[in-house]
Amino acid sequence: MTQARIIQKSKNAMQSGRAGSGEWALEYNPADAQRPDPLMGWAGSADTRRQLNLKFKSLDAAKAYAEKNGISYRVIPAAPKVLKLQAYADNFR
Structure with a gap:
């Protein structure tokens, strides 16, 4: 039986916007180990499902x-969002 994980996308740390942060993605678990290519040395495998990343608007749609x-x-x-509230004056205590 094929195994996968359904993950909730979190906010991208490199950008300030929250676009796509509520989406869910289905990613297949790797079925074959990666091995280095003899010519170039790049890591690769024969498992093409590793390249699939299916996106869904809700968890129920992904489960279905x-x-x-x-x-x-x-x-x-996704990990819970933790706000660290701090004032500029806290830098001088």
């Missing part, structure tokens, strides 16, 4: 797709 296609899955929610 996995169940319809016989994919066992594990749900990984």
Whole structure:
């Protein structure tokens, strides 16, 4: 049986916007280990499902797709957002 993980995308740390942060993605678990290419030395494998990244608007849609296609899955929610409130004056204490 094919195994995958359903993860919730978090905010990109390199940008200030929150576009795409509520989406869910289904990513297949690697079925084949990566090995270095003899000519170039790049890591690669024969597993093409590793390149698939399916995006869904909701968790229910991702679960429905996995169940319809016989994919066992594990749900990984995004890490909770923690605000560190601090004043400029705290730098001088």
